[in-house]
Every structure is written in structure tokens, then in C-alpha cells.
Amino acid sequence: MIDPVLEALQEQIRVAAQARLPLRIRGGGTKDFYGGALQGEVIDTRAYAGIIDYEPTELVITARAGTSLAAVERAMQARGQMLAFEPPRFAEGGTLGGAVASGLAGPRRAYAGAVRDLILGVRLLDGTGEDLNFGGKVMKNVAGFDVSRLMAGALGTLGIITEVSLKCLPLPKLETTVAFDCSADQAIRMANEWGGQPLPISATCFYVGRLLVRVSGARPAVAAALSKMGGEVVVDAEAFWSGVRDHRHAFFAPALAGDATLWRLSVKPTAAYSDLGGDQLIEWGGGLRWLIAGERSDPGKLRAWAAAQGGHATLFRARSKGAEVFHSLDANLLEIHRKLKAVFDPNAVFNRGRLLPEF
């Protein structure tokens, strides 16, 4: 029998689909700022909550999407495990479904993988209210197209995720952070050179002349890495990394206060540093460049630079919604996006305009 909470969600979807009215999928609302302007009546996922199955020795957790991220992380921590993609917690109350749908990941992403790398299966309600299961609770599964991974970062435009299974990883036995004074170009070079060696690096962050590198693993491995890399050990590094992960680091403050625009530029990690007209914070061994836009930061030029570096630029936090948020897609890809949208949400009910202006 289908759960009454799910049934209510299905009903709300069917009514909206019939009237072709937009619905805005919302969990804790901690990422309302992200993506295009919000449209439509709220469909709240939080009532469908709770961990369904957690088997630490199978490295798998299955939970309802309305479960708070904090509850999931607490349960895992109690068993010595973690969500290795380090989903950002921009405010209290974020849900697991939101973390998956946004596809965002924290400092560990470049080393342990993104949401899409750890997702094993999803249950979802599509735009017709149909209750569908894809993937599963096992580590290896190639039966059918990989719809589960497609949901990561789709911002709810293909359906409401109701349940999700994720691969869990053990918490590192030890984490130590070391700092190096250097230029941005030196930081990018060092991070990539170390990345090519068997060192247990789990995060890097460069900001105002200082590169911080986190090393994680068994005690002997961490000790061996530190003696190889050198640097100055950073105290209270845990607070630093969660500040970067959750955007509470001082770098992000002007954007959070609404005084500045925050850009996210995802590029080839080895791309040379470029003065983009504002303050930068660089993560992921050079692969992720956050920018507090200055007067000289021209959106068109930012997008052109990111594209030339094999990546894309996102207007992550704007002072007001309205401008184009994501990098535009070429015509062939856009056509595929439109058709996929039509497969899962033929009436364009979900999160209209949130991912692409076209739907």
C-alpha cells in the first residue's frame, strides 16, 4: 500500500498537472536562493521523512527525502560513517532530498566524489504523479538507464525525489590540515602536482595568499603525507572546512549580506589563475573558483572564461533574482533536455524556470 503522505503529494501533483499549474518543490528551503526565480505553489517534502534502512557494513543508507540532512549525518556519524560529498548546509533544516536535487558538494568532492558518484537509487514521483523506482540499494547496478544519477543536480525539474539510497564511506581515522603561503598560480600547481601522487588529500582551499590542504586517513598515511608535503599545521581546521562547505567563511559574507554577487566557476582544475575582477576562493585543487563579483566582473566575460577553461559559470547568489543563472546549453543538448523533461514532467509542473529558462 502506498503511504498516505505520498498519496497526498501525488494528489497535489495530479491536480497541478491537470490545470498545468507550476509547483515549487521545497524541503527546508535552505537553497531557495539557488537557481532561477521561484514559481508556483509550494509542494513540501518534509512530511515524508525518516531513515528507512541503514546497514553500515553494506555501506548503504536509504532514507526518505524529507529527512533532515542533520539527522542523516548524525545517524551516520554514530556508526563512524559520512556522506562523503559533504553537502553544504547553508542554513538549519536542509533535507536529504534537497541535497541530492541541488547536486551541490563540499570541499571533499574533488577527492571522494559528488552526489552523483554516491547515489545508488531513487524513488520519485514524476510530473504525472507516478511513483517510480530506479537504481537500488546495491553498489553495482547497470539495469536500465541511470535515472538515479540524472536526478542529482536536476533541481527537481524531473520529479520529486521521495526516497534515496546513498553509498556511505567511513569517517577518516585522522584529519590534519597544513597551510602554505603562496600565490594563486603556485597553489593551483601544488594542488595538482600532489593530486598526481598517492597522497591522501581530501580538500584544498586557496584564499588571500594561503593554500590549505587537508589530509585524511589512517595515522601512518597522514604522517607520511605530512612529512612529504611540509607546511604549517593548522589548528581548529575542522571549523575552517565547515565554514567553506557551508559558506560561513568570511569570504562569502558580502554575498550573504546581499551586498555582492557570488559566482561559482567550475573549470578544469589546472586552469591558470585569472583576475576575474573580484575576490576569489579556490577549492577542489583548482576545479572550483568562487568569485565575489567586483565592478569589473562582466557576466559575459566570466562565462566565456569558464567555457574556455572547459567548464561553466553559475550566478550562485545574486542580489536579486532575474538574471540568467546557469550557463546556457548548446542547441543539441538543449533539445535533449527538453525531451527528457517531457518524458518525466510533460506538463512542466515542477520547478518551472529554476534550472533553465526554457522550462
Add this chain to the structure above:
Amino acid sequence: MLDSNVHAQLAAILPPAALLVAPEQTRPYECDGLTLFRALPAAVVLPETEAQVVAILKACHAARIPVVARGAGTGLSGGALPDPAGIVLSLAKFKRIVSIDALARTAVVQPGVRNLAISEAAAAYGLYYAPDPSSQIACTIGGNVAENAGGVHCLKYGLTVHNLRRVRGVLITGEIVEFGGDALDNAGYDLLALMTGSEGLLAVMTEITVKLTPKPQLAQVVLAAFDDVEKAGAAVAAIIGAGIIPAGLEMMDQPATRAVEQFVHADYPLDAAAVLLVESDGTPEEVGAEIEEIRRLLTEAGATGLRVSKDEAQRLLLWSGRKAAFPAVGRISPDYYCMDGTIPRKALPRVLRAIAQWSREFELRCANVFHAGDGNLHPLILFDANKPGESEKTVAFGDRILELCIEVGGTVTGEHGVGVEKLNSMCVQFAPEELARFHGIKEAFDAYRLLNPGKAVPTLHRCAEMGRMRVHHGALPHPDLPRF
């Protein structure tokens, strides 16, 4: 027979040696690694440039001719089985490693490059391509992407999907598309993930950017013998529960151990009910500490014998048995049929008991090799195709195993793909609504269903005819619609 008009178009695109139509030339393409299914294609084309691929696909699209892309033909699910009315598009000539960027740890390769060749080329930089399917000497990266291939080290290092940055390909309409890029993510949907494991149904690949991994300084393997399969399973749970992700974690049952021992002479314990291989890699300090802990956990779990590799030669010898499991079984039986279900590991004893029971009922021997870390089980059913009825019995036995995998919460294919082989099992694993979405995805890329038609996703008609349509919430979807 190939339409003469299309033949003329293909002949204009390709040199004569790259267009095969005579049966004696197309015969080598009649099947892949799953020889139970065979068909001769109308033609085989061997393009060597992307422009040729574009032209071929445009011609086939216009004439509505099916196209089956093919790499090395090592697939085990019939994914490259030709369509008698269509062409096989071999990517054998796309075998160039375009570039290696050591600093960025990436390689740009053509789809026909062999898996192992990438690691060989990257070795000079202390890097390698991590996914290592057993067929890595022969199989190509294009096929690996199409099947989302795994390998014995994928618990720690991931599947193909975790080791890709970008795929460039051509749609059936001839349009060029790029999924992913040089960055760690992309704008819009994750079409790179969707493309991975899509079994040649969405686009024909022409170039792939893979992620390279630093080679660990040292690897060591522990071989542990158990007098009971359940104890071996518990040992695996204990290792993972202790926060260790071994580089490799493999199990073989007694029939598999005996078959490989005759083949490789690695001094495997023949009296053991199950043998575990547990590998640790990393810095010497890391490996030393981890191996010590693994030994302790295995002993506590009741291992009756333990052996740790002393050097690289010993490590490779201990692995040789596991890596040669398929050919070893091939030596003791005229034919064998390899299954590929994945199960939650805790269900292993139940599944193995059922397999042993059915093995007696069907009077067919079965050896089991198991990627224990990630739950991927490969029962190898031994049979003789020349004995009347034995192939059918084998397939029936296999279907039972796969249905049990679904029942215990697993899947019908962990790494070999659905191909044509597991179409029936897909009807059991997925509800019609879910299969309908898969068909929708297919048509979003290929409206006329010309790329590798009939593979990977069963038609609802097929499921209905089998009487195995999974009824969802008590009702069929769109009961008024014809079942295609």
C-alpha cells in the same frame, strides 16, 4: 541484405576495405562474448574519422536502418549482437590515445583504445586508469563506457562512471554532442552519467576523457580460507564495519577455487568452503597497518588459514586465480554461462544455498565468484550446449538466480549489462511505468529507435507476452494503449 541505395552511400563514405557485406566477412561480428545469441548483420562498417561516423549515421537515419556500435566484442550480455536488418558500426579503428595531461590527471582517448593500453600509456607519469574489468587486456574503453564496466578494484576506486570527465559522441541524426567537460561538473542535467551504461542506445562515442589515478606505492593481498561461506561473509562485514575500504575484496566458493587451482596452481586451499582475497594499497606505512588489522579481523571471524603476499610476484599469483576464474571454468566444462546479479551482501548465504539446491535440481554444476565488497555475484553455470535441452535448462536456472537477486533487494546485472540476455529479467525488476520512462529516454535521443534496437530495455509487449509484466499498484498503465 543491405538496401542498394544505402550501400551506395556507405561505399561513397568509406574505402572498400572498411565496408564488409559478404557473409564470410561479417561472420566474425555475428556475436559478442555471449555466444548463445548470433545474427549476421546486413553490413559491417569500420570508419576511422568522426566525419565518417556522422555521414554513416545520417545515411542510416534517413533510410531508417538500425546501427549497432561495437568495440572489442568482449561483452557478456549480447549488447553487440547485430540486427539482421542493420549494420554493425565497429569502432576498432578509433584506437588513438589523443593526449595525456599528467598534471590534470586525464587522458583523451578514442573509444577503440583498450582499457589496459590507457594504464600502460599513463604509467610513465605514475598514473593509471583505475577500473579493471577482467577482460581489460582486450576490452575497449568505448565498451566500458557503454556498459559502465566495473572490476575487482571498484569498491575503492569506482566504476567507469566515476572515472570519466567527458564523452563526445554522435546522435543517430548525425548531430555531435558533448556530455561533461574538463571541469568536475557541468551545466544542466548529468547526461554523462546517463550516457554511461546506456549500452549503445543513445549515441555513438567518438572521444572520451578519462580520469587517471596515482598509482599506489604498494599493494598487498591476504588470502583467507573459511570452512563455511557464512563465516566468510561475516568476515567481509567485519572488515567494512571496521572502517576499512579494501582495494579489492573477492570471494570464491569451493567449485570455483578448485577450477582455478587446476588452471593457475597458486596453491589455493582446496578444502576450504570459501576463499577470500583482501587487498590493501597505499603507502607502505598505510598498507602495513591495514594488513595487520585485516589479518586480525579475518582471524577473529574464524579463518582457518591466512596467507599474506610477500612481494609483487606473490600478489599477482594470488590474484591470477581470481582473474582467470572464467577461463578456468571454461577448461572444466564444454560451455559455461556467467550470471551477473548484485545482492546485498547479507543475503549471500541464502542466495548460495538456493543456487546449490537448484544446481542439484537442474543437474548442472555451478561455481560462484563474488565481488564480495560490492555484492556483485557471478555464478558460472557449467553446461554442454551439445546435449539436447541443456542450454534451455541453463537459461532457466540463470533466470531463477536473477529473480532471487531481485527478491533479496538486488539487481539482475551489476556490470555486464542487460543486452539481449536479461531482457526478460528486466520485466521482473521494473514496473511497466518505469520501463516506459526508459523508452522515453531512448526516444529523447533516438526517435526512431535505430541505435542498438531491441537491447537493454524490453518492450512492454514482450513483458506482457511472457506473462511477467509486473503489475504496479494493481493496475496496468494506460490499459487502452497497444503494447508495442
